[in-house]
Amino acid sequence: MAKAWRWFHQLGSPKYLFQKTGQWLPWIWGATLILLAVGLYYSLWASPLEARQGQGHTVRIMYIHVPAAALSMVGYIAMAIAAIVGLVWKMKMAFAVVRSIAPAGAAMTFLALFTGSVWGKPTWGTWWEWDARMTSELLLLFLYLGFIALHASFSDRSKADKASAILAIVGVINIPIIYFSVKWWNTLHQGYSVTQKGALAPEFQVPLFTMLAGMYLLFAALVIMRLRAEIILRNQKSRWVMEWATADAKKVTHD
Amino acid sequence: MPSLSSMSQSQDIQFDGLYAHELTVSRSENVLLEDAELHLAPATITYLYGENGTGKTSLMRCLTGLLQPDDGKIYWNKKPINHPESGYFQDLIFLAHSLSMKNELTIAENLTFYAQLRCGGSYNNKELQADISQVLTDLGIGGLEGRMFAELSAGQQHKVALARLMLEPAKIWILDEPFVNLDQKTRGWLAAKTLEFKAQGGVVLFTSHHHIDELPVDQKVGVEHE
Amino acid sequence: MPSLSSMSQSQDIQFDGLYAHELTVSRSENVLLEDAELHLAPATITYLYGENGTGKTSLMRCLTGLLQPDDGKIYWNKKPINHPESGYFQDLIFLAHSLSMKNELTIAENLTFYAQLRCGGSYNNKELQADISQVLTDLGIGGLEGRMFAELSAGQQHKVALARLMLEPAKIWILDEPFVNLDQKTRGWLAAKTLEFKAQGGVVLFTSHHHIDELPVDQKVGVEHE
């Protein structure tokens, strides 16, 4: 326990975090590429087509759509947790994490909306329906964009961090509320059974789970890369960054 | 930072008045003050000087708790200023660059609001209105009580802000460039009132880029940058 | 007022520089100036003084055409200021209390905008940027060209507004309390620049509640009220 606590504290040090993530990153990228390659192979070539609904090849969209939709939500929750850590324990690095998750999360949300929409056209005959899931996903996109917009509207970084952290927390309280109210509201008028949990055949499971794992790692890699940039940006004046930068510059000139 | 050690420290503080300990202040990554110590004793007037942009305003905002310092503690009568028992915010009047008056209200309404906010209902309204008239007359803008704040000249607006000093009881004044825009007569008035306040044990911290002959100071603190 | 007589009058005006004739100015029913005459000759510095609220700012706003006087005419080099041939607004820089800079733009962008607005395309951009850097360095805020205007201290913001005087060619400066918020060094700088401008034949009108030792004036005009 004490050890975990100390590690947590060490993560609060920009230098330590930068070095550690630098060590992890190649591994994460490696695993991401492998998993995505395998997953895409399975999902695009090796998996069977969906016969029942007569969707044909469009079912392959699922292998992108489902992970993206899952990550969009996980991303926001992670953001809110980091925001709480930042506000309660006054840990500056947590704000850098919050800030780094936002663009990747927004991108995943957009991807889920986009793939869902493209999928919806052949299956439902419309690009957009005000279905509960789709709608709450749209609102989630607005929450992400609001966060990004708020952060970008401050010139003072520490203010931007704190204000947008409060927004992230308020937003996360609202996500379940939004989800349930949208669901309740929608079923009043019509119900779509497409997104209900059905038994997924094993030949769909393997590629789906591989893609899920791959996309999670991809998400982590994107966040970490962004986080490293953020760390450098926030510590421009400190000595280790100067040293790192000049060392890097030397490497470049040597090449 | 373990909270225990800072508690014990707070008992060590021996200084009455305002005391800032190891204060570090930065603004958008520039460190303005590092490990600064500042002691404003009761019944003293302190003059804060320094060239433009050295951090006088930033320091004042830290001392009023509006700006979070990067590090350091600030005590009022031996208690951290945020401590409920310090009573700091009851004792403090801070006049900043922005005059904090509402354009849509009249002079009297603006002043009444701040006085009531500080004193609650204890300030009898009739008395308060009489006091306001009195102060405004002293300031040379008597009779303008009912004028909208927006319709005053720059100096007149400033005078209204200064009137607060006379209407609200306080033990410490922090004044950011209080002499700006004022004519000679009003400067003299403010200097005299400041000396009176000091004589009653008040603590005063002010900045000014001009030397004010009428106001002898007890302590000069310079903010110099790099 | 029949326009003929004022036309004939305009031919009678014998004064170069700025000349205000029978000026009557009032603000919310108070008459501030009545039938005032004012002549600012080329190569002179005029100091406008008066207690708070006597009407200095109002007079200046009349002289710049921003406030409509109740009565009277204002001439620039013998032509009414609104006459297209007077070229008055090309020749005038008016620095008011509000600094007229945009918070969202950097210092350099703000200054570039005003310089280009006045000079059109004639001011080579590279040259202009060099000039801006030079002026800012003289003012002690060199290197801050890229800083957002909002992120400056009170005095630094004021300095940026003053930098316009050096970047835009003009023949008359009307400056409302230009020395406010400035440190000693910058006041000296501004006084020196004002004297240079005068030496080149410029007309200067300024107000200040403090006496500026460094700036000898040629004419003092008092605005006294009742």
Added chain:
Amino acid sequence: MISTLLKRELKVARRNWIGLAIPLLFFIIVVSLFPFAVSPEAPMLQKLAPGVIWVAALLSMLLSLEQFYRSDFQDGSLEQLLLMSSPTSVAISKIFAHWLLTGLPLVILSPLLGLLMQINYGFEHINHTWVLMLSLMLGTPTLCLLGAVGMSLTLAANRNGLLVSILIIPLYVPVLIFGASTVTASLESLRYNGELAILGAFLMIAIVFAPFASGRALKISVG
């Protein structure tokens, strides 16, 4: 403390009486745009009515927010208020004043709008109007509370009035859904107690969290 703050808000508003009337007028105008823009036929309007009135109420609350917070921030009053009272009580009095001065009049005015939108043909339908008022009565304070959080967060941001809308509207959606569907249910002669209860629950949650969050945000903005 809170009563002094409140008194000042009321005084500022009274002085600036036109400011009071404006959110109301805005409310009326937005609603009355729809007969022009969509269709002036009664059955269609009646169908639209709950949604349109609720959207108009929401927008009108949203837009009056600016006026309630921005000017205190800009003229430095906010910083003085925070020096003299706790952030949460500043937030509470602002929120309360905001509701009193824009939310409440809007509730009172809503029957008129119902009339414009043909909710109410005669006295036998008076019930729908009551439901409309009740839903707004429970919903508008929640809008004020959430709006206060958003507004306090954006005070120190580069001034952009619309930013706050974007932050808050996703939070407003649940209130909107239940507010409008309460009225719709009533018009369709269905039970609407459940919806009202949920609106009440939202209000409770908002009352507990929003003043605190808004106070924190005010403190950050001033810093």
Added chain:
Amino acid sequence: MISTLLKRELKVARRNWIGLAIPLLFFIIVVSLFPFAVSPEAPMLQKLAPGVIWVAALLSMLLSLEQFYRSDFQDGSLEQLLLMSSPTSVAISKIFAHWLLTGLPLVILSPLLGLLMQINYGFEHINHTWVLMLSLMLGTPTLCLLGAVGMSLTLAANRNGLLVSILIIPLYVPVLIFGASTVTASLESLRYNGELAILGAFLMIAIVFAPFASGRALKISVG
């Protein structure tokens, strides 16, 4: 002269790129409130679409006005601009910049909104989308021009963003009616040339009078 002014507007906007995105987001969000408030069913939405999209466009233009004029007035820039150039050219450049930065993006984005409101089920219906864009293309500049007049008039009034709404909305209504009915006509497979022509006529009239009127009003506000 006008080009320098325009360049500055664009620079202010670019600096604050998020400020550019915000009216757009607002536009999207307001439109998407209606399915929540009224009904998410496609036929109903389609019927509402022209009106709702036009109302949202109108509100979004109206609210971004504030940002385009108020800050110049408050920081004293406006007074400097009027010293250095003619009021009409100040007005023209403000109006043009406003349209370029909020009207045009809104026109470009409108097909997406059409999609959300089910205007467009597939490529065979692409025509309706064109009509929507065309109507906005002709209508939004008129909104900018009229908005500029109202905004300039209210600058010196006690700051109140909503006052301008009250002044301008009556002027906006004709544009709204013809804008929305153009699209409705197209959706109902009727001819819509007449409506477009009227929108064009409004634009012409506004172009002739509005910049001058707005310039005069600016001058008065500063005085």
